Amino acid sequence: MYRIVIFSLLFGIWVVFSGLIDIFHLTLGFIACLFITLISSDFYFTNRSKGLGNRLTEIAKIPGYLLWLLWEIILSNIHILKLALTPGDIKGLDPSLIRVKTDLKTDYGKYILANSITLTPGTITIDIDGDELLIHSISRHTKMGVEEEIMEQKVSNVFEIEDS
Amino acid sequence: MENFFVFAGVAILALMIPIIYRILVGPTAIDRIVAVNVIGTKTTVLLIVIGMLYERVGMFVDFALTYALLNFVGSLAAAKFFDRVNPAKSFSTMKAEEPQE
């Protein structure tokens, strides 16, 4: 089941990247994708206990999450632009280190959370140790945003759906 | 429209110059690596703009993709190298030394 999904993903990527739709190239791609699926299909989708319904809801929720993330990225850039163009002494700068605990369980969820924290205004994840994140924040104002844990709820809402 | 693409390309190129200053002056080695990484991202965009100018986007998009991949692998390799050069401290030992807030 999972092998078929991986194979069709790889084959789609092949067709988009080669851009040539004739028999020779399609056969070449077919053989290559089959080979890759056979040797390395264990690497993708490591958590296979999830049901099909959960996967589908996860896939359906990803675009909404991406749009929200895009909006946050634009906000963070406006923040950086404001800081960078402040004349004279930059008053907004007040860097500090924070530690935050997460309740996310899977590695993939933590990875997504760390990346999202890096892309949102004023914070960068330095390191993950177990369930603790070490975060560098650029000013007091942005420090409050991380501790409210809105983002963590969003991530667990999208990527860690419990079986119910 | 072509004039606008020329303008965009020149502007991206001009924005690389201040970052080259950071490469030359940068106090630590990692500052320089970060600057090179930033220039790499700009180059990815610049390649596609050049492709639009010559009306051969199909070809230049492949270059841009390769450049983005190489940029990512390069910065990861540099970071890994610095971890190996200086393995003295790790996160768990730092935690004991730092005063808790």
Added chain:
Amino acid sequence: MIINTICIFLVSCGLIFFIGGAVGIIRFPDFYTRMHAAGKGDTCSMILILTGLSLYILHEPTTANFLVVGKILFIALFIMSTSPTSTHALIKAGFEEGIKMWKREDEKEGQE
């Protein structure tokens, strides 16, 4: 005509954010704050410029153009997921090397 306007608008926004990143990289006082400018400024402006360019390419909807736009969007997604990763890797390397953080309180005490 409308498509041209939207394209020009998106690319100009991207260029402005590029300016923010470049000025930040020069002006910010220490390594960590520079990482903020480098890691974020690039991602957003890259996404904006690539979206504008792919809208302009879709001006003439042919199969080859759709493939090119697919590749461009793949580049955008790829950079969007890898740029934070390389930022973590580099800032972690710097953190473990023990680069000192610039702090506002320290500076005030030094001046007085």
